[in-house]
Amino acid sequence: MIKAVIFDLDGTLLNRDASVLKFVGNQYDRLNKGLSHISKEIYISRFIELDRRGYVWKDKVYQQLVEELNITTISWEMLLENYITEFHDSCVPFPNLIAALEDLKKESIRLGLITNGKGQFQMDNIRALGIDSFFDIILISEYEGVKKPNPEIFLKALNQLNVPANESAYVGDHPENDVTGAENVGMVGIWKRDLGWKDVKAQYVIDDLKELSLIIQELSKAA
Known part of the structure; x- marks a missing residue:
């Protein structure tokens, strides 16, 4: 029994897949001033690729994202902190x-x-x-x-x-x-x-x- x-x-x-998609879209909208040189679609799709369905921790994801997409006004540490503190709102x-x-x-x-x-x-x-x-x-x-x-x-x-x-x-x-x-x-x-x-x-x-x-x-x- x-x-x-x-x-x-x-x-x-x-x-998780739906939550990540929702969060990354929301993150782009919240921080748009520092990301406006990148399209929302590219930001979302590249994050999801690097994330590998959660099997890569986000410090590595954001470091690579900042480098690849030439994000200069927002640090990867700021993006990571935003993920840690805000993700639950997108669950x-x-x-x-x-x-x-x-x-x-x-x-x-x-x-x-x-x-x-x-x-x-x-x-x-x-x-x-x-x-x-x-x-x-x-x-x-x-x-x-x-x-x-x-x-x-x-x-x-x-x-x-x-x-x-x-x-x-x-x-x-x-x-x-x-x-x-x-x-x-x-x-x-x-x-x-x-x-x-x-x-x-x-x-x-x-x-x-x-x-x-x-x-x-x-x-x-x-x-």
Whole structure:
């Protein structure tokens, strides 16, 4: 029987692609005086290319962006600070986020969240989505000193939830960091489909968060 479900954040609960697109457009508009020699479309598209869907931290992104686009009136440090402090205002949830968490809570499922990333930045995004109160535990890699797919962070979450691995499921969009990482400690791995990944072999797959409750019910019945 599944007693706990733990989630990834970016690409699973937070629609990061949509959030980044919204943020970078807003950043260009806010700082337009220093960016007016660049078209908005070029600024957005080059940021997204350099960002590599979040796998390159923004200090590197902005340093290269400033150099390539000949930005002279705004430093990369200023752009980075603006990203850190303002990104949460552009957070876009995936459809049915709140409803999916509410459905699991109604079934007395304990909820957790494990995300790689910077501590305060990720907490600001979690709060911006309005979901922090749903979770019994939240682990962020910077605060924990270890990141997915290291088994230690999964085991720490399970210990804090006081639920064994074989009665827990993990939901995430990254095949290795999330699905395989969870399965390696004995959890059920559920892949939230992401078209950025090809040929992913996962036993359980969802396209929409609203599908999750049914999978958890089926897993519990099969136990």
